[in-house]
Amino acid sequence: MMRRIRRRAQDKPYVVSLTSLMDIVTNILVYTIKIFAVSPIVVQDPSVELPKSSSQKDAEESVVVMVTGMRRQVNETPTIVVDGREVERLDPKTYRVPESAKNNGYVINKLKQELLSIKANQKESAGLIKGSGFTGHVVIVADRYTPYRVLVDVLVTCGDAGFGNFEFAVIKQEA
Amino acid sequence: MRGRFRDRESLGEVPEPEILPMMNILFMLVMVLMGMSAFLPIGVISIQAPQLSGAGAPVADSRPELNLTIMILKTGFNLSVAGSMLKCEDGPLFPKIQKDSQLVYNFAALRAKLTEIKAQYPQDKRIILMADPNTIYEDITRVMDAARPMFDEVAFVPGMIQ
Numbered sequence: 001m002m003r004r005i006r007r008r009a010q011d012k013p014y015v016v017s018l019t020s021l022m023d024i025v026t027n028i029l030v031y032t033i034k035i036f037a038v039s040p041i042v043v044q045d046p047s048v049e050l051p052k053s054s055s056q057k058d059a060e061e062s063v064v065v066m067v068t069g070m071r072r073q074v075n076e077t078p079t080i081v082v083d084g085r086e087v088e089r090l091d092p093k094t095y096r097v098p099e100s101a102k103n104n105g106y107v108i109n110k111l112k113q114e115l116l117s118i119k120a121n122q123k124e125s126a127g128l129i130k131g132s133g134f135t136g137h138v139v140i141v142a143d144r145y146t147p148y149r150v151l152v153d154v155l156v157t158c159g160d161a162g163f164g165n166f167e168f169a170v171i172k173q174e175a
Numbered sequence: 176m177r178g179r180f181r182d183r184e185s186l187g188e189v190p191e192p193e194i195l196p197m198m199n200i201l202f203m204l205v206m207v208l209m210g211m212s213a214f215l216p217i218g219v220i221s222i223q224a225p226q227l228s229g230a231g232a233p234v235a236d237s238r239p240e241l242n243l244t245i246m247i248l249k250t251g252f253n254l255s256v257a258g259s260m261l262k263c264e265d266g267p268l269f270p271k272i273q274k275d276s277q278l279v280y281n282f283a284a285l286r287a288k289l290t291e292i293k294a295q296y297p298q299d300k301r302i303i304l305m306a307d308p309n310t311i312y313e314d315i316t317r318v319m320d321a322a323r324p325m326f327d328e329v330a331f332v333p334g335m336i337q
Contacts, residue, residue, distance in 0.1 A: 018194050025201045032208040041217050051313040054320045055220045106333055139219060142312050148247075149308035151315070152333045155222075167219035170316060 041169055043141060047076055051144040053170035062137035063118055063163065065111070065154055067146050078143075080154065082114045090150065097153050106156040115161035138163040220319055223301075223330040241299040243292060243326065245285070245318060247306035252285050252318075256292060280314055286321040293325040301328040 041059045043050060047069035067090075069078040078090040080097075087110045091098055097108055119134055126133030138158050142151060155166060244255040251267030253260065261268050269285055271278040293299075302322050306315060319329055 018198055022194055022198055022201070025198065025205060028205050029201055029208070032205060043217065050217070051316040053218065053220060053316050054323065055218050057219050057221065059217050059219045144311065144313035144316075146312040147308060148306040148310040148312070148315060151312060152331060155331055156333055166222045168222060168312075168316070170218055170220055172216040172218040 041139060041141065043169070045081075047078075048141060048143045049145075050141070050169055050171045052173040054173060055170055056172060057167075059139060059167070059169060060137065062135065062139050062165075062167075063115070064139050064141055064169075065115075065158065067140070067142040067150060067154065069143065080108065080111055082111065083118070085114065087111050087114045095147055096149055102153065106153050107160050108153055108157045111154070111157045112161045115158060115163060119162055134162075135165065136163050137165040137167075139167045139169050141169040220316065220329070221327075223328060241292075241296045241301075242303065243289075243296075243299065243301070244303040244305060244332075245322070247280075247304070247310045247314065247318060249307050249309070251280065254288065254292075261288075280317070282317055282321045285318065289322055289325055300326055301330065302326040303330050303332055305332045 041064060043066075045066065045068055048066060064083055066081040067078065068081060069076040077092050078095060079086050080088040080090070088097065088101055088108055090096060099105075101108055101110065103109055103112075115138075122132070122134040140151070140154060140158075142154075158166060241257055242255065246253040246255070248267050251270035253267050253269075255261065269281045269288070272281045273279075304315065304318065322329070
């Protein structure tokens with residue numbers, strides 16, 4: 001009896017069943033896609049560490065103004081980035097926007113130009129793509145050590161460029 | 176070729192589909208998506224546009240205007256309610272407290288006071304924030320958290336406290 005079973009096992013080549021592994025991989029894939037669908041803002045820059053907040057409001061698709069590299073990464077120059085494009089460098093010693101880069105004490109010239117360009121593009125796309133258009137919506141993604149002075153400069157500039165709906169990005173934390 | 180299939184059929188074996196290439200693609204997709212996402216639940220806090228002209232013009236209303244202003248100083252918090260300051264004579268209303276050998280803002284005391292004010296002005300939802308230029312974003316976020324959900328409309332004032 002044992003000899004017959006052993007012979008049968010030798011005759012038939014061993015096939016690894018991948019079906020269960022396939023299920024696991026598909027589940028992980030669905031989970032990761034769901035996370036992407038829930039959060040349209042992804043912060044990958046290691047120099048940006050968001051503060052935690054009890055706010056449970058979800059982020060929406062909008063223009064992202066990022067203030068990077070404050071305080072922790074001393075060797076890295078802090079920058080202001082709009083939708084992935086660097087527009088202005090901050091003074092690494094004072095962590096402020098240089099006065100020469102500003103107008104009226106608050107408005108950051110290059111940031112305003114970039115935002116006006118985005119605004120023009122959004123208005124242009126409104127006629128071509130249904131459901132698109134200028135919303136005036138902007139999300140500020142700033143490092144948790146960003147000083148109030150820089151935040152106010154960014155906010156005033158956004159407002160001056162016509163972006164009136166502001167939101168601060170945070171990491172959701174249970175209250 | 177045809178003979179081989181006929182042999183399998185005659186043996187009663189069901190041919191399994193080749194899922195190995197599809198597995199490879201799915202696995203690569205998972206790796207790419209995992210690499211791209213930070214796996215942090217990102218939320219947002221809505222704020223109002225900074226007012227260059229200060230707290231705003233008075234509205235014609237019989238009810239007194241709250242105009243609740245939170246001032247984040249280097250040494251603690253001060254509050255302004257209906258145009259009058261609540262600060263102490265010898266320092267801020269809520270000075271920083273010692274915690275783990277560090278001086279930190281007293282968010283609990285601020286929250287308690289805001290709850291008290293909310294009971295007197297149940298209709299008002301708005302706070303105005305002013306801060307020292309060096310106040311960090313994390314502390315500002317925690318002040319907004321302390322005010323939520325009693326006061327969930329936050330306005331920033333560009334004016335700095337020196």
